[in-house]
Amino acid sequence: MYNKQMGNKNVGNQTMGNKELERILKALANQRRLSIVSFLKKRKEATVGDIAEKIKLSFRSTSKHLGVLSMAGILEREQRSVQMYYRVASDIPAPARTILFVV
Numbered sequence: 791m792y793n794k795q796m797g798n799k800n801v802g803n804q805t806m807g808n809k810e811l812e813r814i815l816k817a818l819a820n821q822r823r824l825s826i827v828s829f830l831k832k833r834k835e836a837t838v839g840d841i842a843e844k845i846k847l848s849f850r851s852t853s854k855h856l857g858v859l860s861m862a863g864i865l866e867r868e869q870r871s872v873q874m875y876y877r878v879a880s881d882i883p884a885p886a887r888t889i890l891f892v893v
Contacts, residue, residue, distance in 0.1 A: 814886050817862035822847060823855050827864065827878065828893050835868075835877035862886065 817823060825845045830836060836844075842852035856876055859865040864886050866879045882890070 810883070811885060814862045814864070814883055817858050817864055818886060818889050820855070820858075822851075823859055824893055826852075826855055826859065826876075827890055830865070830876060830878050831890065831893070835875050837873045837875055839873075841876065864890075 818827070822845060826841055829841060829844050833840075838849060838853055838856060841856070842849045845852065847855075856865060856867070860867055860876075863879055863881075863883050865876050868875045868877075878890070
């Protein structure tokens with residue numbers, strides 16, 4: 791359902807603004823980022839280096855993609871010593887959850 795005055799959409803049990811929905815869709819509209827999420831769905835969690843190796847991309851570029859996914863609420867990260875670990879967020883936004891179901 792769409793609230794025309796507010797520019798918000800009801801997605802599942804969440805009300806989401808157009809900007810937030812756009813950020814989620816843009817984050818997932820990239821083959822590398824879809825590969826990252828697919829890998830993390832199978833592996834549960836991984837370091838930046840492990841992810842970079844799997845998707846055959848530099849550490850720096852992988853970090854940028856992980857940042858986009860984190861900012862969209864799709865991934866969570868946890869610092870352990872000098873390593874940063876990423877996993878699919880437990881409270882992932884409904885539109886992302888729907889898309890990730892088919893990835």
